[in-house]
Amino acid sequence: MKRFTRKGSAIVESAILIPVLVIALWLFICVSIVLMDWSNATFVVADELRMQSIKTAFVHEPISGPMLIKRRVEHESHMLNEFHVTKYRYLFSKNGIDDLIEFRCEGNFGGRNPLNLLSSVNLKQSVLCRAFTGCESLSKDKGEKENDKTVVYIFPGWGKHYHGKGCRTLKNNPMRVVLNRKIRSKYKCCPYSKKKKPKIGNVVMIFPNSGWDYHVPGCSHIEKYYEEILRSDAKQQGYTACAICGGQ
Ligand SMILES: [Zn+2]
């Protein structure tokens, strides 16, 4: 009595192989979809940063960038569970190149396929571009810029002076920062801002000298705010030393 026929073993082999092939194909499709979605998000980030860099020729607007990018990525991506801005630097200098804009973010995919494969995938990216501010180059005061790492404070949109840390104009005004875990553990969200549900990576305002709340842009507690900048960058953007503190 024959127990195994050639035909029978082919059925056994295909019974094992076909599910393996189906799973492999499914996995390949999952990976491709995630990567396609992420490359679309990368395109959105690059496209929005391109717009930001063009806008700097007319207006310095550091706040809207992260929000616009986040909103557009979330709108155009169908797979992303979460999208966070982890870092946003506006008009800074690095290695002798000025007017840079840097955007770092991370996205989380997953949990949306029947087999629960790739149930959680985190991807990160960083995009760096140079803004069109109309400045030709640093050559004129390059030496001075490279040595000047002094941090000063400016009010974007309110006056053209830079201030030292102790200046009294900073005392009652909030500072613009990117919300991170450290700030979230030290400060609590103000009642108005709670409704807006600010996430890690969003721009918020804190009062470093008074108060333990953080606020989202547009909160009624915020009229004008200041932000940290290198003195060399402030000078290059046309800011001059404050008459009260001398910018020290
Ligand atoms: Zn001052």
Ligand SMILES: [Zn+2]
């Ligand atoms: Zn508030």
